[in-house]
Amino acid sequence: MIEVSELSKKVQPTLTRHLFNLAKAYDDVIDFTLGDPDIPPHQAIKDAGCLAIQQGKTRYSQNAGLLELRQVISSYYQRTENLVYDPVSEIMVTVGAMEGLYLALLSILNPGDEVIIPAPYYVNYAQMTLMCHATPVIIDDPTSKDLTFRVEDMERAITDKTKAIIINTPSNPSGKIIPSQKIAEIAAIAKKHDLIVLSDEVYKCLIYDGSKFRSIVEEEGMRERTILINSLSKEFCMTGWRIGYVLAPEEVIATMTKLQENIAACVPLPSQYAAIKALGGEADYSGRMVEIFLKRRNLLVDGISKIPRLACSAPEATFYLMVDISATGMTSEQFAVSLLKEAHVAVVPGITYGKCCDSYVRIAFTLDENKIKEGLQRIHSFIERLV
Ligand code: PMP
16 A cells, blocks of 8 residues: 655545535536536637647647747737736746646745635635645634625734735635725735735636726736736636646746746647637637626526525626525535535535635536526525425
């Protein structure tokens, strides 16, 4: 029997995956668990990937990714955000945002360093921090009712071991955007305590109703201490293509690139060519997503508000809806497991994202409208049977 590492034992599969795997036991399940859109990428993007394969563009690229793609990312940020990053030294292409986050943490953390993660939080942040022999410090107030965190609590958690803060805006799971005032406050404490900020912005492509988004990198003095993470997974529905990117100061990109040689070597080349097409600016290949997800969001919010004992507010962004189940008296895990067993509907228990979410379950509206309607009906009957 091979003895696996102590580090690996600290890392547990997430409840999201657990529910997703349990759901596989039923063949008629409505699966609201994974943030994996059902919509295919635009045909032009798929064609670009296929063409790369046919032309034999299937070898390794530079560890940081094709320079042509980094130039496209640089122009894309300049065009859409008015942010200037040098394609040679300040941009790296990664295997999804996931690898971007991991390589970034691996590049900055020493054993024992602390990373502040405000709840509700994307659970992989904590696991990745552990995988770097560092300590995740979760800011989680179980009495908080508004699915957000207080900057005072964040500042109170800072010690002499704190190295970084991870923020996610718009947020998975809450669907909230961190307001600009709060962004300024987080920037102020990062500067005061000399901390690095990892800003995961993979959902800024899915904002509804004209809500305003501000990146922390735009705050004065933040560019040199911010690692900005983004991805094509959500923006262009390219989850399985495994492609994302990081914009950061050159010393971080150089370190991440050096480490990449020993991890993935590079992102698969066909995905990189597809990304050049997606971000190149010839056409808007992602705008239609917002329309589709907005319709689904409205359908769900309307449906949930008609179900007794459930409540929700419309998310400002993302394709996630947090449903308040507190009136059922169940914990989020009890609710999710019995909903799956009795109604064959899979949702994620809020506790996955912190104690402050235990009176919620998360629904990902990455299913078509017919499935959403069927899911709503099943949830309605399930709740009626509880009474
Ligand atoms: N960050 C957040 C907040 C996410 O929700 C996800 C995917 N669910 C990721 C990062 C990872 O995205 P990618 O597919 O680009 O690795």
